[in-house]
Amino acid sequence: MKKIEAVLRHYKLEDVKNALTQAGITGMTVTEVRGFGRQRGHKETYRGAEYTVDFLPKVKLEVVVPDAEAAKAIETITTVARTGQIGDGKIFVTALAEVVRIRTGETGSEAI
Amino acid sequence: MWLSSVKFINCQSRQDLQQPKLASTGLIEVSLARVHLATIMKKIEAIIRHHKLDAVKEALMGAGIQGMTVAETRGYGGQHASPEVYRGAEYAVDFLPRVKVEVLVDDHECDAAVGVIAKAARTGQVGDGRIMVSKIEEVVRVRTGESGASAL
Structure with missing residues (x-):
């Protein structure tokens, strides 16, 4: 599993959320x-x-996806969040050692 | 030249990556390994006191490390729930406000950056915070789609 962290412009959040939902990535x-x-x-x-003005306000979005969907998620976020101007933000990807759904105790990709 | 390349790999071997076999090291293998090693990035997360944010920012800029993300957080560490007295009543203040600073650096700058933050954020009192380092697999610059070290 991968955690994708994306620092984005505020007004792109809604678009990115919709695009990710459409790509089947929820949460x-x-x-x-x-x-x-x-x-x-x-x-x-x-x-x-x-x-x-050095600290500019941005939103940070975190999504956890199975390895196979990571590339698609990055691609989606990059395409949708891009304006071409400086300040579009960055995307960081890390490997996750474990995911647990607290309600049921499920672990791994079932818990995503 | 060959020797210096090998030395480069040796000093990186502490990082848990697939280390190329030195026994059969040919020049091509070495240069491929260098390309691979050059793209390792680290995320440094530092939880620090609010009034140290500017000092940490200046110190990092002084060290040539550019860019950071800051978020407000609350938390507690080893000394949690120290009771505080306010107008005669005792309160357990367990979540104390702090700022979390995130910096992305190239692997070889990582130790220097951690040192810089630790020095700039230190007061010596309980509650100075923590610094956590994790390995980043990929970085993408949203504007251009560049990835890897050039997107830092």
């Missing part, structure tokens, strides 16, 4: 995060003083 966890990348945010002028 996700979403967190509000702040962050920056290579660009280190941007400079903004407010009342004559210059500020660096």
Whole structure:
């Protein structure tokens, strides 16, 4: 099983959710995060003083999928979340050692 | 040149990856191994105090590590549920607010980054937080679709 974490723009969340559901991937966890990348945010002028806005608000989406579906999920997220502008976000993939459904105690891919 | 390549592999062999067999090492094998090794990435998650966030950010930038994601979290560690007195009443404060910083780094920068964070976030008091490191299998930049180390 793989955990796919994607840091995305807020307004893309709904589209990504729908696309993943259509691709047969259900269930996700979403967190509000702040962050920056290579660009280190941007400079903004407010009342004559210059500020660096470095921590920009983003959403982080976490999905757990069986190994076989990981590539499809990454592809879906990438296509849907892309605007082509800087700040589209990143996707990180990690291998999961174990998944347990708390209600039933099922483990492994049954629990996804 | 050949020797230096072999040394490179040896120093990486601590990482749990398929280590190429050195006995039959040919130049081609070595260069393939280098390509493979070059794409190993680590995620460093650090749970730190709010007021240390700026110091950690500056220190990481100073060390040439760019980009981070920050989230508000609450948690407790070994010293949980220390009772706190507020207006005469005693409260068990078990979930304390912290920030979680996530940084993605290339494998060879990992130890340096962990050291930088640990040093910048330390006050010496209980509650300084934890740093966790995990192996990332793939990174994709959403804008371009690039993957691997070039997407960091």
